[in-house]
Amino acid sequence: MKYLFGPVNSRRLGVSLGVDILPMKTCTLDCIYCECGRNSQVNLEAKEYVPADDVIKEISAYLDKNSNPDFITFSGGGEPTLNSGIGKIIDFIKNYNPKQKVAIITNGTLLGNPEIRARILRADIIMPSLDAVSPKIFEKINRPAEGLSPEKIINGIALLKKEAKGEVWVEVFILPDINDTLEELGLIREALLKISPDRVQLNTLDRPALAKTLRSISMGELSKIKEFMEPLYTEVIASPKMVNMKSMSPACGNILQILSRRPSTLEDLKALFPSNESVLKRYLQELENSDKIVRKLEKRGEFYKLK
Ligand code: SF4
Structure with missing residues (x-):
């Protein structure tokens, strides 16, 4: 399989068949916590990085021979909405089996673009990220492509929430001493109240060996942040244990x-x-x-x- 991986037992989605539709680390951001290392070429150009028809062939062959996974999930080592063929692939999955659930893990940076939002509206769960609201902290954590701002991202996610047919779960990645101050958490909460997502998910590093200068926040601190986010429906998805x-x-x-x-x-x-x-x-x-x-x-x- 060239574009599919798994299925894996995902913490959030159950049995999830991954689809990776980009060359490694093709992304609009260069997050300091990214598992794939540095990305020196952040990029905002949406195009068909890998042919949608090839991905569709692989998904079709998989579904013909295997039982349906709980989710087919667009994820991998980059930002999936950068591939302009994503809508065609989602349409194929939904037309092939309307009951097959589709999820998209996105950094949310391109959701201000109505064409890009329209491509992914049929997904059952869309999971954008929001790690910072202050421009300085956004720059520090996410090291974005030129022209991106937290304001644009928040507006894009809010529009997506209004238009999406399925659910929108926003992930906040907490990094101690960077975005866990009362002030920044207050701004994030305010932005989330504006977006009104179906869920907020709090995450932190669980692979310290990959980012030696960063550390994870404790489960106790994450629980306090969860309380702070009320009345938003919030869950802690970080796991203190390594995955199997x-x-x-x-x-x-x-x-x-x-x-x-x-x-x-x-x-x-x-x-x-x-x-x-x-x-x-x-x-x-x-x-x-x-x-x-x-x-x-x-x-x-x-x-x-x-x-
Ligand atoms: S958005 Fe995801 S893939 Fe892109 S740099 Fe950040 S963590 Fe890595």
């Missing part, structure tokens, strides 16, 4: 996380991601091309390790 390796997708962050602990052969990695060999190989190739990992021949075979 067997259920992980071979997303670039997961591969880097494993390699940061121990160099591994392709066979070692295949044992961790048993159902995703072709996607695993694609990510390894992309990580090599972007100089994040190298191969080294050792006694037991060829090892992948961090550069």
Whole structure:
């Protein structure tokens, strides 16, 4: 499978078949907590980065042979709404099986554009992010492409909430000493009250090895923030435990996380991601091309390790 990964047991969506419709780290932001490392080329150009027809063929072949996942989820190592073919792919899924649920994990930056909103309105759950309202903190956390602002993002998400047929769940990623001050949380709450999402989800780092200068916030602090967000329906989705390796997708962050602990052969990695060999190989190739990992021949075979 080139564009699909999983299905994985997702914390938020149950059994979720992932769809990745972008080359790795094609994004409008360069978040400091991103699992995929630095993105030096933030980009606002929406185009068909990978052909929608190829993705549709793969989804169709999967659904013909397998039981339906709870969700087909657009996610991966970039911003899925940057692919202008996303609407065509969602339409295919919904026409193929109107009961098949579709979710989109988006950073919300392009939702001010009515054409882009129109492409994703048939999704059952759209999950945009909002990490900051103050321009300074937004710049610090999200390192956006030129021309983006928190105000535009908030307005875009609010419009989406009015137009969407399904639910809108807004994720707030909390980073201690950056966006957890009373002042910033107050601004985020105010913006969320304006958006009126179906849910607010609080998240924090659960892979400290990937971002050595950042730390996660405690579960106790997250619970206090949850109370602070009332009357908004808010849940804490961060997990104090690591996810079960067997259920992980071979997303670039997961591969880097494993390699940061121990160099591994392709066979070692295949044992961790048993159902995703072709996607695993694609990510390894992309990580090599972007100089994040190298191969080294050792006694037991060829090892992948961090550069
Ligand atoms: S929006 Fe997602 S993919 Fe893009 S930089 Fe931020 S965390 Fe990474």
